Amino acid sequence: MARVPVDTERVARCRALASAIAADVQAFIDAHTSVGVERTVARAYGITGADGEGTPLVNALIDRIHAKGMTGVGVATFLGRALASGAGSIQEAAESLAFGSEAPSLDGGPSGDAVREALRAPTAVGLARIDEARIAREEAKAKLEVGTAPLKYVIVATGNIYDDAVQAKAARFAGADIVAVIRATAQSLLDYVPEGPTTEGYGGTFATQENFRIIRRACDEAGAQLGKYCAQTNYSSGLCMSEIAWMAAVERLDMLLNDAMYGILFRDINMRRTFVDQYFSRRIIGRSGIVINTGEDNYLTTADAIEKAHTVLASQFINEAFALRAGLVESQMGLGHAFEINPWHEDSMLMEIAQAQLVRQIFDRHPIKWMPPTKFKTGDIFHSHVHDAMFNLVGVLTDQSIELLGMFSEQIHTPLLMDRYLSLKSARYVFGAARHLGEEIEWKPDGRIATRAKETLVKAEELLDEVVKESIWDAIGRGAFADVKRTRTGGKGHAGVVKRDAAYLNPILDALEGRNA
């Protein structure tokens, strides 16, 4: 087996350091909530709909509570009080809290026990929706052929959900195992999730609950027609990270892009907000059985892939530590990395092999997500296709689990039908032709690949050590990851982070954390 030497004690130290980093942040998370978290709780209680201008009811509701400075007790408190006081339904309670003549208030009213009791049944209903979707996914997969690793993952991004559905089916036809609908680029910065089906979006298509349903249906139809399962993925990131996790969980998505630090680094979303939101999103994901894909590949688009390879590995340890704290199991952790070394650099492929194999061995129970070359792609589609073929070869050689396939038209446009077809054809060829190559060769114990792998692990440990000493907050502040610097209170969405009151109530979270309220 083409393995690289891995110092298991060093790996254990890395995991311990990452755990300490996550523990420091967890203390903050456990003491705070956010408007995003509270909107997710409202959605979990079944609150739906939007007004004529497209403002979702959950936003109107939380905004009103937030304006009164009462987010810290949790939206569940208000919903429970209304139910215990005779509201006909949670939806009715939400409408009246959002738009009623009387502002939300905590004066008088039912006892805490009565409030909790009133929420018992609605909480069970909310969680049952996640569980039912999980069972339905498992049943659907059992009926159909599920691909072998590396799973072939492609993107559709037309901006129009109905066109996306056509493209998703075509992708499954051409051999894709997983279809991602890229989001409209600005969506990560929207502090609400749009409602209904959407047909206009730049750089992609809005993630909405209805759009999730449309693609789910298309994937299921194509899957049934071909006898092969078509997995669906989207993005649980940005200011609505946890709301989208909820929608994906109940609409039976298979995967979600979900990263503990991506929004901070690449979308300038406030770090407190991101850490609080990622935790709740991952609690939902943990329960739903969705596989997350983390975004370390992005580091290498801003930082150099040769010099900063260890930052990817260090971040994977951190993402793993956060995921474990949120109740995910290893088989749900699609830790991300990428093939982004300058292809003209001598032995670039050897360095890619070293990194890919190292990650494979360290995270041996994780469905590793590998991203294709993008940074050094040019408009030379013919060369680009060769570049992607090398990526595919290393992918099968190092047994990556999920491979987002490169497109020869990267840097030109969102993939055309034939671009995706040719990409899938190339992957099918290379994965088949070199299927067992990794089992047949051994790397020289002190050769270039082994040495590179060792160095990367050593440097990752050093970085984690520094991060523990200075805390993740300050490490991000000095640009330790992706060469991007952020501050604790800077970035978007900080105003939506609130300290939990002593009376904070969130039975959904309690249940997800395994405590029955």
Add this chain to the structure above:
Amino acid sequence: VSGKKSVPPTRAGRGSGDGEVLRAYGDREGDGLVQFSFTLKILPGDRAREAAKRFAEAHGLLDPLVTAMEQVSFEHSYFVVYGRSVHSVDVSRIQVEELGARPLERDEIEARGKALGRKIVVVGACTGSDAHTVGIDAILNYKGFHGDKGLESYKCFDAHNLGAQVENDELSARARALGADAILVSQIITQRDCHKENAAALVELIKHQGYRDKVLLLLGGPRIDNQLARELGFDAGFGPGTLPSLVAAFVVERLTAAPARPKSD
């Protein structure tokens, strides 16, 4: 479908009385050979092959040869066609400024910048909903691209990278506050021509704010070329693969071509 039976004779190359008339070059001078690939909503078969052939002929390809025809979806086929293009292009009639013809060396850029007696302020951003900073990072950040260091690495530049998703009014306000000599706009996302609208809107805004003549406006991105940028009201446009040194040279040349003007604001 073209009724012509053969490639019209031309005297390719320089010096002919008609100027420089070029044909596609495959294997022999003037053969006009090109390859062409596309997708049609038809399943593979003899009719599909004929459809692909006629489609190629309609584009001016003679004797088209359909070399690949494969089903790519439930209802589409993909084709590769080779043929001899009937078309030619007269290069002598093209009036395009050659931006990358003679890039200055780094020392020359620094020397000219130094002669200006102050740092050249450059402000860059991905504007509108565009979140893809790869291009602007490659040009502005120290690291640069392909071994060619970015504007931050030059002593003569004071480079500010505002990052992604910057609105035009914010970019303009920051540029004015910093006293920018040049504004670099990167537009990667091109769906439904949003890059053009966004870029043109910035030019209008700056004109409206009355300092268009005091600032160099540069546009970059995979679908940008100099001509498009000029049409949109920019001073220059830079396409894919542009190295930072080319942008540096352009800015320095433009700023030092005329007598150095006093710093605005």
